[in-house]
Amino acid sequence: MSDSKKVLIANGQGFWGDSILGPVRLVNEGPLDYLTLDYLAEVTMSIMQKLKSRRPEMGYATDFVKLIDRVLPQLVEKNIKVVANAGGVNPHACKDAVMAVIEKHGFKGIKVAVVEGDDILDQLDDLMAKGEDMKNMDTGEPLSTVRDTVTSANVYLGAFPIAEALDQGAQIVITGRGTDPGLVIGPMIHEFGWKADEYDKIAAGTVAGHIVECGAQCTGGNYTDWRNVPDMARIGYPIIEASADGSFVVTKHEGTGGMVTVSSVTHQLAYEMGDPANYITPDGIADFTSFNMEQEGPNRVRVSGVKGAPPTPTYKVSMSYHDGWKSVGQLTVSGPDALEKAELCAQIVWQRLAFDGFDYDASERMVEFVGANVCHEGIELEGAGEPAEIVLRMGVKGSDQEKIERFGPELVPLVTSGPPGVTGFAGGRPKATEIIGYWPALLRKELIKTSVSVFCS
DSSP: OOTTOEEEEEEOOSSTTSOTHHHHHHHHSSOOSEEEEOOOOHHHHHHHHHHHHHOTTOOSOHHHHHHHHHHHHHHHHHTOEEEEOTTTTOHHHHHHHHHHHHHHHTOOSOEEEEEEOOBOGGGHHHHHHTTOOOOOTTTOOOGGGTGGGEEEEEEOBOSHHHHHHHHTTOSEEEESSBOTTHHHHHHHHHHHOOOTTOHHHHHHHHHHHHHHTTGGGGTTTTOTTGGGOOOGGGBOOOEEEEETTSOEEEEOOTTOBSOOOHHHHHHHHTTTOSOTTOEEETTEEEETTSOEEEEEETTEEEEEOOEEEOOOSEEEEEEEEEEEEEEEEEEEEESTTHHHHHHHHHHHHHHHHHHTTOOOOTTTEEEEEETSSSTTTTSOOTTOOOOSEEEEEEEEEESOHHHHHHHGGGTTTHHHHSSSOEEOOTTOSOOOEEEEEEEEEEEEGGGOOOEEEEEEO
């Protein structure tokens, strides 16, 4: 392998719901070796488990299948490989849907791989019997306190199973839960032959993956100096130009909107950051204080000198559980004295509920007056005056579903039995919906077995 070899790895999806134009344009508007797609967040896994329980063929990111249907001819023509965690809690169903798309287009010989081992929902009782208490990393409580209400449990797998799938010739790799950077590190391991103990290189891949994991958030999206971001409607999604020594350039396709600067990249680097010198992944630990960044040219930021350390002996486990019920609704209050009228509306709702025997303490209820500096409470905003309209947002939560359900019917009546100027009730009465709690824990790596299966069209 030549030391000068460059591999282009782009990320076209920062979450399930990101624009389909991101990956479509990445494929069509310039050269690319790999397209990665990150669909999963913690609560997404629980949603997918619910979908699967209702329909056994569901439980994955259906948007991914629609994307493959749209760009498959270009993927084949340009030999672009795809790595996506779209499998959710049902990666084989996702694979079956992708294989159906491949058959529809008439392509033969395309290999699709499935990475498994992250979903441990059915193994929890056995693991607990072996002495794994899987304490909540935030509270220290043992999992036994919520075991009966757990709805999903997934291990954050690393990048080496992805590399194994690519080693076996897969053009499309479908995974369940894994680390976000792992989608980018996997292709680097495959292309450059990096070993598990090359900690600096693994750390470099981690930094690269972290920079692009949120899509356009490093190319000018969600950027403080937003007025300086050109052509945001056509913002370019990020590309990593990777080298075998671990150095890389963050860039985007020529002629696209947005910007790649040291500042825009730094904004993303600080995203979801704990200890910057100790960024832990299952593949290794990256020191985010160790490397250099420099503007190499227009829309090109070079990163080099990343330092790493050996991985910990545990995986992080992301679990969700039923944590009660909530009901949230909103109305718009307009006209003179909008804030004062909205405050009266909230008082009326709580008083009417109390008249009917339904009291909610401070921990069970929520009131927001959107338009009255809710998002930046405590910070004086220049030019802020009396608002001409307020969105009154109210909600309740608790373990008693009947009590939570009772809240909704008292919000809409304010339109005719409250102060003037109340509107915005087209959504109807808010209903009680399930609260999904988040339970992070650690689990010994030797208890988890991963597998890679490859299928050919």
